[in-house]
Amino acid sequence: MKLKSGTVGYVELIATSIIWGVTYVLMKYSLSFLDPQQIAFSRFLIAALMFVPVLFLTHEKYGRGELLTLVILALTGVLLYQLLFIWGEDGLTAANASFIVSFEPIFIVVLGISLKRDKISWTVSTGLILSTIGMVILLKPTALAQSEVVSAILVLLSALSWAIFTIVGKDLLEKHNPLNVTGYVTIIGLLMLLPFVNFGALALFSLTNIYLIIALLFIGILATFAGYFLWFDGLKKVRPVTAGTTLYITPFVTVIFASMLISEPISIATIVGGSVILVGLAVTGIRLRSIQSR
Numbered sequence: 001m002k003l004k005s006g007t008v009g010y011v012e013l014i015a016t017s018i019i020w021g022v023t024y025v026l027m028k029y030s031l032s033f034l035d036p037q038q039i040a041f042s043r044f045l046i047a048a049l050m051f052v053p054v055l056f057l058t059h060e061k062y063g064r065g066e067l068l069t070l071v072i073l074a075l076t077g078v079l080l081y082q083l084l085f086i087w088g089e090d091g092l093t094a095a096n097a098s099f100i101v102s103f104e105p106i107f108i109v110v111l112g113i114s115l116k117r118d119k120i121s122w123t124v125s126t127g128l129i130l131s132t133i134g135m136v137i138l139l140k141p142t143a144l145a146q147s148e149v150v151s152a153i154l155v156l157l158s159a160l161s162w163a164i165f166t167i168v169g170k171d172l173l174e175k176h177n178p179l180n181v182t183g184y185v186t187i188i189g190l191l192m193l194l195p196f197v198n199f200g201a202l203a204l205f206s207l208t209n210i211y212l213i214i215a216l217l218f219i220g221i222l223a224t225f226a227g228y229f230l231w232f233d234g235l236k237k238v239r240p241v242t243a244g245t246t247l248y249i250t251p252f253v254t255v256i257f258a259s260m261l262i263s264e265p266i267s268i269a270t271i272v273g274g275s276v277i278l279v280g281l282a283v284t285g286i287r288l289r290s291i292q293s294r
Contacts, residue, residue, distance in 0.1 A: 009237025013246040016230040021098065021253025023223040025261050026215040027086060028094035033212050034203075036086035039219070041197040042204050044078060044190040046220025047228070051183035058180040069172050070184050077165035077228075078189025083196065084158035091151030095264055098254035100155040102135050105244035107163030112240050123283055128241075131248035131280030137273030166240050169232060178232035186228065248277045 030039050062070065089097040109128065172181055194201070207213055235243050252274030258264035 006237050009234040010242065010246070012230045012234035013238065013243050014249060016227050016234065017246045017249045018253050019222050019227050019230075020247075021250040022257050023219055023227075024089070024098045024101075024250070024254045025094045025257045026219055028089060028097075028258070029262055030212060030215050030219070031086070031090050033207075033209060035200065036083065036090055037193070037197040038200045038204060039216070040082040040086055041190070041193045041201055042216050043219045043224045044082075044186055044193060045201075045204070046217065047224035048187045048190045050221070050225045051186050054179055055183045055187075058177050058183070060176055060180045062176070062184075066172060066175075069168060070181070070188060073165055073169055073172070073181075073185045074188035074192055076161045076168065077185060079192040080161040081158050081165065082189075082193070084154045084161060088151040088154030088156075088158065092148055092155065093264055094258045094262065095251065095255045096148070096152075097155050098251040099135065100152055101159045101162075102248055102251050103156060104159040104162050104166075104247050105131070105241075107160050108166050108240050108244035111163050111167045127245055127280045127283035129280070130283060131245055131277050134273045134276030134278075134280060135248060135251065137269055137276060163244070166235065166243060170235060170240055173232060173236040178236050179229055182229045182232050186224070245280065248280060249274075252277055 027039060034042070085097070085101060088100075092100075105128065169181070204216075207216075231243075234246075252270070255264070255266055255270045255274070259266040
């Protein structure tokens with residue numbers, strides 16, 4: 001049985017959210033050895049090297065306005081999102097950072113409605129409300145200390161940046177191959193990151209810690225090369241609001257893997273909150289299937 005385009009897109013987005021949930025843990029681990037700029041640069045350097053041959057195989061032409069859009073996407077989805085998030089995560093636990101960045105769907109909804117690019121049905125609203133309740137349950141036992149407020153604001157701003165990235169990217173994907181768009185955004189973003197890393201980039205070529213190298217390869221290949229493509233490809237097939245809702249699964253994944261890999265505590269609230277998040281995702285999926293059946 002052949003799956004419909006929207007269903008495939010929804011699955012791609014959920015897979016991406018799971019990958020990024022693990023990524024936040026690996027980024028927190030990597031911060032013990034590298035500074036935030038080095039981590040951001042390394043992930044896009046790895047991804048850019050993989051995208052170079054892809055761009056030759058999926059060659060497309062862009063108008064001047066579309067080239068500007070690519071730059072905006074690189075600015076919001078690479079430079080600002082990555083640096084703001086990693087700078088913020090450096091002062092938070094992986095779980096807290098993941099919880100806060102999960103405000104992305106709310107920003108996506110607000111921007112989508114404000115720009116009249118999206119509408120909210122009662123089923124999507126229900127899914128969004130349930131997922132938000134799940135996130136609140138997860139946040140409750142992790143109250144921020146005063147010293148963490150600045151870090152929390154940086155992560156929150158990164159969530160806003162990603163929402164802009166998602167809304168702006170939707171239009172470009174109507175006309176272009178997601179793989180090609182992702183490739184150009186990755187390379188342009190890498191160039192934007194270069195001034196921030198400076199000579200720190202050279203240290204990346206002399207790493208000897210095998211666990212750190214594996215973490216960076218995961219972040220570069222799965223989270224960036226595959227993750228950004230899956231996000232764009234899924235976004236092309238579903239509405240931004242639906243895409244944003246899938247991000248609620250990310251903190252649940254982060255908490256589980258943070259407990260397993262870097263010994264961050266896990267609680268009953270995590271399980272309950274994560275379960276509610278999954279129910280919210282399921283409700284959104286029901287709406288998606290009803291649209292496709294018409």
